[in-house]
Amino acid sequence: MEFFLVTALNGASYGLLLFMLSSGLTLIFSMMGVLNFAHASFYMLGAYFAFSISVRIGFWPALALAPVAVGAIGMLVERYGLRAVHRYGHVAELLFTFGLAYLIEELVHLVWGRLPVDYRIPPELDGPLFTVYGTSFPIYRGFMMLVSVAMLAALYLALTRTRVGLVIQAALTHPRMVEALGHDVPRIFTLVFGGGAALAGLAGVIGGNAFVTEPGMAALVGAVVFVVVVVGGMGSLAGAFLASLLIGWLQTFSVALDWSLASALAGFGITLSAGSFLAELAGITVSQAAPVLPYLLMVLVLIFRPRGLMGTRE
Amino acid sequence: MTRAPVLRFGPLDLERWFLWGSVPLVLAALPLVFSRGFALTLLSQMGIMVIFALSYNMLLGQSGMLSFGHAVYSGLGAYFAVHALNLIGKGALALPVSLLPLVGGLAGALFGVLFGWITTKKSGTVFAMISLGIGEMVAACSLMLPGFFGGEGGVTANRQAGPAVLGITYGPAVQVYYLITVWTLLATVAMFALTRTPLGRIANAVRDNPERAEFVGYDTHVVRFLQLVLASFFAGVAGGLSAINFEIVTAEAVGVMQSGGVLLATFIGGAGFFVGPILGAVIFTFFVVAISAMTKAWLLYLGLFFIAMVLFAPGGIASVLALNLRAARAGLLRRLAPAYAAAAAAGLAALAGFVALVEMTYHLKLEAVNDPVLRLFGLALDVRAGVPWVGAAIVLLAGSALYWRAWKRVRARWNEVHERLGERGA
Secondary structure (H helix, E strand, C coil): CHHHHHHHHHHHHHHHHHHHHHHHHHHHHHHHCCCCCCHHHHHHHHHHHHHHHHHHHCHHHHHHHHHHHHHHHHHHHHHHHHHHHHHHCHHHHHHHHHHHHHHHHHHHHHHHCCCCECCCCCHHHCCEEEEECCEEEEHHHHHHHHHHHHHHHHHHHHHHHCHHHHHHHHHHHCHHHHHHCCCCHHHHHHHHHHHHHHHHHHHHHHHHCCCCECCCHHHHHHHHHHHHHHHHCCCCHHHHHHHHHHHHHHHHHHHHCCCEHHHHHHHCCCCCCCCCHHHHHHCCEHHHHCCCHHHHHHHHHHHHCCCCCCCCCC | CCCCCCCCCCCCCHHHHHHHHHHHHHHHHHHHHCCCHHHHHHHHHHHHHHHHHHHHHHHHHHHCCCCCCCHHHHHHHHHHHHHHHHHHHHCCCCCCHHHHHHHHHHHHHHHHHHHHHHHCCCCHHHHHHHHHHHHHHHHHHHHHCHHHHCCCCCEECCCCCCCCECCECCCCHHHHHHHHHHHHHHHHHHHHHHHCCHHHHHHHHHHHCHHHHHHHCCCHHHHHHHHHHHHHHHHHHHHHHHHHHHCEECHHHHCHHHHHHHHHHHHHHCCCCCCHHHHHHHHHHHHHHHHHHHCCCHHHHHHHHHHHHHHHCCCHHHHHHHHHHHHHHCCCHHHHHHHHHHHHHHHHHHHHHHHHHHHHHHHHHHCCCCCCEEEECCEEEECCCCHHHHHHHHHHHHHHHHHHHHHHHHHHHHHHHHHHHHHHHC
């Protein structure tokens, strides 16, 4: 029971982190039709910026400054990069962000080296929050959930209750009309892209020290975030939320389980002869298969529900 | 109903026949000139990459499918080939090693059939994401099934396996080079012929206007699926050849880097032309094999080169060449030549300044502790002193400013030439 509770909480904190990334990606995608390959690179930049700031002036300033810096970089990328390739169509935009991801990884190699950096949880957030029957839940996980939920609430209020938010919503579906009403739609694009990048940066700040801050982190998370967007339905924020939590739980629960098909078969009294390919396949435990599960889920969703969980378009 | 006879006429394009006919001869003669091991390795890898990039372009250029997981098919083809090679070595399989790429190709096509049906339902962005997901899935599987994928160390084999057919043992590298060359030529001709079949033509239609192709009566899903299976076959052939060439296949073969690499190569070369991927594969392999041996910053250069191509020449190198070739045919190239020369000189200067800055940065970061002096362009630069930095920056800025002016002239001349070409065409 305590295993279930703590794992569920861990899964939720990871899922919320994924949503911070996938929400930005989804907003950018539905507004500009651009699938931002460099989105996870912004996440990585957030973590590295936070590391560099936190060793100098501490974690709390980094929590505020790093996302702003990443957001500013995102705006520059949109204004001077993406806008220039926009006239060549979506494939060129996709390729541009793909090249950018390449470049950011190489720059991170250059500036911070190839090995993981020592980006730590601040001491005041280190330690267990509560303990259930001997299993403890760290404070930092709780803090991650708090930050994610606060940020999501702020995002929701900003999108639905402010003037800028309403213009953004209108520009999602009717960019021409919004332009005709006298709003500067390209500037809104820049704003949304920068905002999405800042969200990814914030996710990096709080995720970088919970996991590992290393040059491979962008590739690791990036693919999962794409799976989230496909499973949730392209362009659906609610779907992205659902899929983020689903995949967060799927990954955390599966890592903790060492059941395998062979052990299940053994329960029925069937044993496979050792050494055969089938025995190797059946001997894989759920925890070993954990990295594959999100992609398997994606394939299943594509077969049985191609528009995704909450998507409106196929 | 009788079909109207199709009349074909047109001048016999001797120039083209001569050009393409000389390619096999040149390739056959190359080992006589470049007998050094390094050159042969480079040429062999280029050949493999040419097949891989051409097969990739069957998706990107010809059918409009941007794939981020093409290494799945070449990598799995390579794995099947390397296992088959080991079986040949044990005497359990009677197959000459020369036909091993066929095993890779069939394995690639098999997985193309398996994954293709769900991935090709949609094109565009959706296809891109799904292909990425499939690629990640196979890459993750490679660590999960060490029996087949060989775990961290990969699967090794010995290509001098089985009885020597016609005295070919694949001991010397030259024999491997000729094997790769023959397969590359065969695959290139086959893939070119495929573009001329009804399927190849309809694939173009599906790329340009899927809705209209549906109305004409073709199932776009089936067309994309068939193209993917065929492309997977040729990717598998490339994988099989790499298994023979390296005698080892590791999990990297199905990895994301490989998928990204073939995309880079194809795009840099130009996806809109049949020769584009060939050019791209040659340049890309040169970057990966030759420039990576020269500098640690090669990935940065490759990334910047790619982004520059996306921003300024989205048609790739082939499209730039085609434009200039058109001007040359009309005898207008000499109007452009002076502007080109000026731009090239200024551009090279700017590039030199930029390269110096990048190299000094890498040197300062990675090796300055052992040796603060960097040798570059025949100069000994002390990266801890200020002078080399300022000098390089000045060269870069001055070169860029001159390039900016020269480029304006190139554009002005190009507009003139373009107008002339338009007049002649009308």
